[in-house]
Amino acid sequence: MATRELHDCDNASALLAYVGARRTAAARAEADQLAAAVAWAGMHSTDSYDEAATLVPGVEESLTIAGPGAPLVAEFSVLEFAAALGLSSDAGRMYLGEAVELAHRLPQLYARVQSLDLPVWKARRIAKTTLDLPMAGAAYVDAHLAAVAHKVSIAQLDRTVEEARVRFDPDEALARQNAAQEGRHFDIETRQVSFDGCVDVHGTLDLADALDLEDAVARRAHDLSALGLDAPLDVRRSIAVGDLARRQLSLDLAAAEPEDRPKARQVLLHVHLSEAALAGASTDLDLARVEETRSFVSAEQVKTWCANPDTQVIVKPVIDLADHVHVDAYEVPDRLRERQVLLAAHVRVPVVPETSPAGGLRPHRPRRPRWTDL
Template sequence: MAEFCVAELACALGLTARAGRLLLGDAVELSHRLPRVWERLQAGDLPAWRARRVAQQTVPLPPDGAAYVDQHVEAVAHRVGPAQLGRLVDEARVRHDPEAAEELRQARLGARHLDIGVHDVRADGTVAVEGVLDLADALDLEHAVRREAQALAALGCMAPLAVRRSMAAGQIARGDTPLDLVLTVHVAASALAADAAPGELARVDGVPGFVSAAQVREWCGRPDARVLVRPVVDADQHVSVDAYEVSDRLRHLTGLRDVTCVFPWCTHHADRCDRDHVVPEAEGGATCSCNVAPLCRRHHRHKTHGRWRYRVVDPGTYLWTSPHGYVFLRDHTGTRDVTATAGAPAAHPAPAALALAAAPRLSAPEEPSGDRASAA
């Protein structure tokens, strides 16, 4: 576009030249490389600040990467949070620009640090600790701190959990606790080969998002690492038990298949979820892989006491109905609002349109602080 038109447009809108450039840059990114998000913005059911946040994240991506984000964020653009959007952009970068992704990974590894403020002691004798760690190191540290905090409670320590965690760090530093830590990673065997193609991804149990296979190869190459290779579990197999209690095998299988709580939009990891009988046992429901799904405790209560209902379409695919008739389809790709196609009353409004502006304006107000919305 013409160089000097930016300043004129910015003045007409009451913006600085820099703000005008950013505004036009976001508009170009949306209209040319994010057509699905742009269409929602033009339709008036997506706030401008949310559309602009997506555009600002996708600018460094190649066209295929931007299209990947556009496809996967379209349905949840009205609610996706910064963390989830960041993970999606990182995934697009690894899939469609692996060289840039590897450069960024190495740069981030170079930024690791751990600062213990022993030279800035507070009057009450405490110091601040802050750092950036490798994921494997962070998970090992988290597991150790959690276990030691639990041990302190078992020994009679009445301090709050946060205080016990801080005490646990000292116990670990003094070598007062044995460590036997495990990192479970799901990755294709081909991704671990030295000549693996770039862009391979892996998933770490209990952690949102993904890591690159290159990172997994580094972990496996550490001299103190012991690697145990387990065979792939077929998530489509049928497992049944003749009891109400869910067996460890069935719990593991449903966790691998569904990954998270299967309530619409929930991202609570399956390892920390209850196992729910979709059709209750009292109504003839079996304890089997086609009738058991992970639900976090809160959403388990919604289903049991809150008049939410769901059914299994296929193993891993669930159709939910809310107390007021909203209908959501949840599968391995996330959650979709299918109220309009499920025969709901015509007067029933779409959830995405409940609190949106009447017309889109790219110069919408700043994003409200503290927004913690999440998406599957």
């Protein structure tokens, strides 16, 4: 059926079909514009024999717009393309560079854009973060994100790019880590107080310090609720920070028993060794994965945390995920449950209610657990 114009949509179904068709057309137009940028860069590449790629002697230079391995382009061609898009010279250069980055260094992601399986904006977001990666790092990102880039979060995209940087450009990753450590801060805007008497607090902390602070604030907020404070969670958390500052957590006012409260930092490490590590091969920068935050840090950072005299280090047996463990009991042992969680990386819980014969809802009766539900 031919696509109707908006004024011809006389019912809800026709209007939804119109919207869907326009969205597809818009996605196609964006993908075609990206392909045009790639063709323009190829036409003006310094490696091209096209007459348009000829540089003006003494006036024009070749320009790097994408990562290592991508072609260089004539300087003036960037300005012409930016003008055609109605963008500034800097914005046009960024657009052209991200298009070239996708076509030449992230070909699988570029193919998904052209098949309309991946939005242009998300592909450009990935390309922007891979511009300074070596060729092997860009290939790593392309291989790991091509099939899932359309549905994963921006945070996961950034984690994948960062892991590629650590693996294939460890010197740069270490330099960024040191710069981040130097950039830690904690600011309380006491000079910007209005009539409401509230101030903003913001900062950047080491991961271990942030987890400790989160644990202390969460526990104190829970205690305040147990002690009868009828306030929203966010309000209780803000009060908890003040209690920490006044050291009221040391008083015996908590709802929980003192022995139930952790007295020191606890470090729980899940160590996963790669085949290269098992074979004795060394890497430039060893990684330790923090599963609770879905992130990774350097092994040196873990050593720093464990060297803290207030840290309680918990040592657990290494779980071989390739091994087959059998039990002869109905109950699932903790070691097997943890093993299945590590393998599946998620927990499935039945939440769909069942309908009774009378037409009402009745509580869902738990079925016998299966290994995939652990």
